[in-house]
Amino acid sequence: MSDLTLGQTVRRLTAEELEVGFAATANEGKAASAPDTPEVDLADPDALEVIDLLKDYSGVLLTGAPGTSKTYLAHTVAMILSEGNSARRAFAQFHPSYQYEDFMEGYRPKEGGGFERCPGVFLQLCAAAARDLDHSYVMVIDELSRGDAARVFGEALTYVERSKRGMSFLLPSGTIATVPPNVAIVATMNPLDRGVDEVDAAFERRFAKRLMLPNAELLEARLIENDVPDALRKALLGWFRDINGQKTPAAQIGHAYFWNITDEASLKAAWEYQVQYHVDRAFRYEEQTRDRLRDKWAAIFVGDTQAESK
Structure with a gap:
């Protein structure tokens, strides 16, 4: 045995x-x-x-x-x-x-x-x-x-x-x-x-x-399961891939942060109570990248096409 x-x-x-x-x-x-x-x-x-x-x-x-x-x-x-x-x-x-x-x-x-x-x-x-x-x-x-x-x-x-x-x-x-x-x-x-x-x-x-590793495919499947609107889902996934593609080792953020996202309100709450602090900490010495990621996040909620995945 x-x-x-x-x-x-x-x-x-x-x-x-x-x-x-x-x-x-x-x-x-x-x-x-x-x-x-x-x-x-x-x-x-x-x-x-x-x-x-x-x-x-x-x-x-x-x-x-x-x-x-x-x-x-x-x-x-x-x-x-x-x-x-x-x-x-x-x-x-x-x-x-x-x-x-x-x-x-x-x-x-x-x-x-x-x-x-x-x-x-x-x-x-x-x-x-x-x-x-x-x-x-x-x-x-x-x-x-x-x-x-x-x-x-x-x-x-x-x-x-x-x-x-x-x-x-x-x-x-x-x-x-x-x-x-x-x-x-x-x-x-x-x-x-x-x-x-x-x-x-x-x-x-x-x-x-x-x-x-952070898993965009797994997150996408979960967001679909949660009935997240297409535009919101694509914009979030674009931002998720962007931050996890940065060279800064501390930048990586896992899919579990967004596991219970169902709509704009829950996504805004995730940013307010967790995600923004991760971004600020990871890029405290890279202000330009930090500000760009903050702007791209804000664009998720105004339908900015730059926030959508390519």
Whole structure:
């Protein structure tokens, strides 16, 4: 039996059927982390590609600009491998304050005084997987590059390697631990985060990287599905291709920012509350390009033919 198993039956399941909901794992008000669709497609070719990579690598890093469906794809992979069983998957979001004690083990005060050892989220998942080697377990790590990933993993970073799976190692508490072969690790990261260089150095030999790009074709299909008027759709897609064609690395903006656009009002809201800040930040040293993109956006709503895709 392979280390990572996949059920033979393929069908579309709703997030509700799979106990997902995403309420606890993504901020639905933030385009970068919002799920792209209420359904999980068990035949999703991107998810199946990641699952294939997991058979050969210690884990997979989904890297790309905000809003490129990284978190959604990570959760889709987790749903498929765990077969909808929430007990067989775990989620962590790294940030500057996230520690080894949260992920592996630490000591916390207990009632009546003193301290007790508490296993972290990854150690708990590994322990459960070790008791159930016939099934796959999945650790999803969102925004890996925002934390000190090597320090958070600690000694476990060595033992996530495929060649060292199942080997015992000693934790600072004296506890013996293992990373079983049936544990998959899928992480997301923004390639422009400050901690990327450190992540690259620690993980590049162990993890496969899968680049996630802004997808104009996927966005167009979604806008058609949302019954967005033709002129508005074409103008938005023209602007989307324009900004993502800029040489500035920080310029890229994902399709998920516009996933729920249905009309002019919702598109204006997307600009007011999210998109304009992305443009200003990405082009703060390129005023001419920034102003041109702002003008082209404004032209979307006055029918300027320059805003339409060529």
